Amino acid sequence: MKNFLLQLFFLLFVNNALLCMEKNDQELKIFKNLRCLICQGQSVADSNSDFAQTIKLVVKDKLKDGKSENEIYDFLVSKYGEWIVYKPQMNKTNFILWASPYLILISGLILFFYLMRKRHK
Amino acid sequence: MNRILKYISILSLPIFILLIFFLALERENQYTTKNLVGKKIQDFELKSLNQENFINQESLIGNNYTLINFWASWCAPCREENSALIKIKNQLGLKILGINFKDKKNHAKNFLKDYGNPYYTIGIDKDGTTSVNFGVFGIPESILIDKNFIILKKFIGPIEEEDFMEIKNIINK
Amino acid sequence: MLSNIGNLLIFFTVVTSLLVIFKSSKLILSSANSISKNIYQLSILQSTFSIMSFVVLVIGFVISDFSLITVFQNSHTTKPLIYKISGTWGNHEGSLLLWINVLTIFSYLFLVFSKKFNNEFRLGTIITQNFLLLGFLAFLLFNSNPFSYIFPVPLEGLGLNPILQDPALAIHPPLLYVGFVGSSIYFSAAISSLFTNFGGKQFALSIKPWVIISWVFQTLGILVGSIWAYYELGWGGFWFWDPVENASLMPWFVMTALMHSLIVLEKRGTLYNWVVIMCLTTFTLTVTGTFLVRSGILNSVHTFANDPSRGLFILMFLSVMILFSIITFLKKFKLQNYLIETQSKETLILLNNWIMIFFLATILIGTVYPIFTEVLINSKISVGPPFYNTILIPVVIPILFLMAVAPRVGWIKAKFSISYYSLLVVLFALLINFLIQKAFKSYSWYSNLIIISSIFLIIYTLIDLFRGNFKKDLNNRLSRIISHLGFGLLIFFIGINHTLTIEKDFNLKVGETKNFLNYQIKFKSLDLEEKKNYKAVVGNFEILNKMKKKSEKLTPEIRIYDRPETITYEASIKSNISHDLYLTMSNIQRTEFYNIKFQEKPFMIWIWVSVILIALGGITKVFRNESNT
Structure with missing residues (x-):
């Protein structure tokens, strides 16, 4: 039990450190959750089509503007419909x-x- | 009686599901961003292709209707569409705003020289990000808006003869 | 010419099928207690006809006989021979014929290998099986005939989709079809068993080998599909929860549940109704999956040229099947007395079953939900990986514990108690997890929980292996131990792989170098290569791991196929026992930059090995069953 608690503590501590370092991860996570509308069953992260590239740029811009993940999804859903997000809202x-x-x-x-x-x- | 009721209650779910499947077969599988119809376009600001100034939604003020057309010199269907756009401009007198999508300036200019220029003004969307605000996912695409900037109709793919008739009907109402 | 022969052979298959139904029904009605020779003969004749028709189609592909529409649309003279052959089932019509082949062969094999069971039951199964066969034959003849011909005969074919020009096409569909179609046997057996009152232990024994065989093939088919997707689709993952993947996974879950319940039916004579329901569900799900995939109502990486009439036909077939099954079941349903103690293996198996059903339900709902929203409220939504991961993963944890503990609980009445022994294993699992964290990097509590539970299962199963009288009763436990161990390892490696994958996406020009973390990626040059059926742009990359001072050369390609004209992106993969390096390159249009995706994926091949282990458990079971009888 002590071992377990120790570990739990260790984890919570380290996790916070991880969170601030991986900006790239968040980008990737968002790309993976977006459907490339002109591709066959591919996400924006996997595709290199014009559409995917444009969306990647838009997401990067929005992140730079300090928009949250959900705000970005809401924006894209308002433009392209719910079809674009893989995680249904x-x-x-x-x-x-x-x-x-x-x-x-x-x-x-x-x-x-x-x-x-x-x-x- | 009880037995029949039991059958009906158990069978209803699979029948419902099968019914939905039947209805789904009839559906068009083409995806469109039709949800934008009826909404106002978002404000935008783009560099102009021919002048040094910027164009934005204010350049649309005074038009009863405007067709916003997304195009590029590298896009083959845009070439086909060009003559239809010129016809719209000449016969319907509709103002067409061109948005040049991810293109090179001189290529775009040569394109217009070769095929003709249907646009009354052209903005450059160099990286394609402004087009996202219009829900564009591939070009050519066109959006018909009224004087209040409300989207009346979206055309995905090149404008064709029947689209011409449809536009005519809308703006002559 | 080939068209006529093919059609004739299909026609003969139909005739033999009708004859089998006719003769078998007569035998049942006359309540004869043996199966006459001519049913065997008809059955083997039927398989022969269908196999021959398939061979004819293969010949059509090999000699590029473009008078057959299917060959014209899916082949080309310049294609390498192996793709001409495997191209036979790389399209809708040909694959349907393969499906029919498996169906006839399985019917015959069932007839031969079920001799020790009740004859009436066997005949009923064969009749049902032939009705299913007739349904598919009708579909083939009226809607998707591979032997339709075209006139005037084209000089050249349209070619095969380049993504399918891969050795995996030769094995992936046949494996899956054996799995899918294998489940038709116990569908038919269940229907027959309801009509002939053939239940209990004997029924369990009669379908057990078929359940295990179809399960093994299904497992392997899914595995090959995943490996194929991993190296071909170029995004470095092996499972995308694509509708087609789901369609293959749904029957798998029911098969797994069924396999476990069968043990209860065999050993304790109870759960008959539940077993029948699952037998019926498995094949129904298979056909549902076929419908979803072939009708084109879902957007997926697998696309068959879509044709709504196809969907309509399968859907009608499916409707008849579902309604018939449900009505038959309700009509013949007899309430059984379930004497099950709360603290027994039976209870735990039922619990396992329910969790399997939960997995199935989640995937089914996720797959068809978009269809419902579109039809009912006219809104199109996507249900993708984040949904499935969020819903399913939490429940993986209890199933892992269950898989560890349940096999050791006794039948009928046992006492559950949390032993010190289990606690010890938990502590040990925690320790290993802690060490992994120390060695690599830390990951979230959630991943921790999953990895700990999988280690728990692994240790528990390994201890089980060496427990008690090692040699004597190992035979009984071996299959289960192998499969459970495989599953534990699978989850463990997926967990590790998922949390420790390094992924980087960037744009480079030729000659440039990218530095990040411990890596240096150098884009050295581009080569042009000319192959028989495609041109390739090959990128030469050098990847240097600065920490290990080790460099690797990777060569991703962009291929331009000319027939049909398509561009594909080929990943370059370097596998070894500790990790895979995965690199893809694609050109960014109208610029000189290339988009590079780099991934380092730990323990990738161990994921495949784990799945092979799972299937191996099933294989040993089949052979042991054989040697027992």
Whole structure:
């Protein structure tokens, strides 16, 4: 247990240091989450098309202006629609998408243990 | 009765899913940025191709309608489209703002010399970033706006004969 | 000429199929208790006809007979021979014929290898199997006939998509099809078992080898696909949660769940209904996947030339299959008494099953959700890797623990207790994780958790290997140990690979050098090469690791294929046991710069090895089953 706590502490500490150093990582993360609209199933990070290059520039500019990751997604979604982001935004229509897997998991488990209990008695 | 109810309740989900699949087959798979229609264009500022000044949304003031056309000298369909644009300019009297996309200045000028110039003014979008504000993802693309700068229609790909008729109908209303 | 022969052979396949159905039904009705010779004969005849038709198509490709539309559209005389042959199944029509081939061969093999089971059940299975076959044959004949001919005969073909001009095309589709189509056997067996009341342990034994075989092939097929994507698509990853990848993974999860439940059915005679549901689901998912991929309603890296009528046909077939299965199941459903104790292996297997179903449901929902939003509210969305990673990864942790602990829990009634032993293993796992962190660099708590749980599974399984009476009962555990170990290693290496990959994207001109971290990348020169079916621009790069003082030469290419005219970007990969160096180069249009993507990916080949280990577990099981009988 002590070992575990020690490690946890170690991690939290080091992580913060990592965060400030990797600006490049954030860029890449955003590129990977954007669909290259003129390609077949490729992200902006993977593509080298004109479209991908332009989007990369725009993202870099926005990051320089101090925009957050989500603000950049919102901007691009407002221009190109939700199709452009690979991580569907949390909103009313996508709620079912995000929630239903866990609903299935949990309801199944509850049902399972309920039936088992019942048989036990 | 109970049995039938049970069947219906269990079958309804797969039938619903299959129904959606059937409907999906009918859909056009082409992606368009139609969600921008009805919205106002974003402010912009671009260097002019022929003069030293800048052009921005103020250069559109006074036009009842404007067609914003994104083009480049290296884009083959833009060449085909050029004559249609000239026809729009001459026959409909529509003002066309050209936005030169990721191009070299002298190439663009030569292009206009060779094929004709349908534009009343041309801005240069050297790195393509301004075009993103218009939701452009490939050229040629054109956007028809009204005097309040509201987007009426987006054309993806070269302007063709039927697009010409459509533009005519919109601006003659 | 070939067109006529091919069509004739397909026609014969249809006729034999009808005859099999007719004769088998007659046998069932007359309740004869043996299967007459002529059903075997018809079945082998059927396989022969379909194999011959396939051979005819291969010949068409080899001799470039462009009177066949399929050959004309997908081949070219200058193509190397291997791609002419593998090109046979590199297109929609040819692959459908391959699919049909596997289907007929499997039907025959089932007939031969199921002799010790109830005849009525066997006949029912064969009948169902032939109905499925007829469905696919009808699809082939009326919609996607590889033997359609074109007149006047073109002089030259259009060529094969360059991405498919790769040795992997020779093995990836056939492996996957054996996996996919193999699942049709237990679909048919389940239907037959419902009709003939053939359940319990015998049913489990009758389908077990087929489940394992299809699972092994599916696993290997997915592996080859991933490796192919890794070196061909040029982004350095091996899994993109693309709809087509999902379509192959969905049946895999159900197969895995099924394989585990079968043990319960075999050993304890319970869970029959659940097993049947999964048998039906596996093949249904296979066909659903086929529909999603071939109809073109989803945007994916795999594109078959899209044709909506194709989608319509598969969808109708799918609808009939689903509705028929559900109604049959409901009609024949008998409530079973599940006597399962909470603290037993059965419970843990069910828990495993449920988590598999959760994985399946997530992928299914993620894959079809965009279709729903588009149809219902007219908005197009993308569901990509971030979604799946966010939803699925947390649940990987419990499954890893479950996989470690569950095999050691007894049947029927056992006592769960958290032993000191388990705690010891956890501590050990923590220690190893800590050492890895020290050696490389630190990563997030989340990755930590995953790596710790995978190490836990690895250690636990290894201990299991040497536990107790080593020689005597190892035989029983070996397959499971290999597969579980493989899975633990897979997650471990993916975790490490994911967190420690170094990735850099930059633009360079010839002659320039880029420095970052410990690396120096020198873009030395460009060469032009002329090959038989393409021209290549080859970049010569030198990558120097300043810390290790080691340099490597990498040569990524830009290829320009002329038939059809396409540009592809070939990654240059240097693999060794500790890491892969991965470099791609692409030209930036209208400039003299090249976009370079560099990656150093630790333990890449170990990911492949782990998957092979998972499949190996299945293979040993098949052989052991064989030697037992």
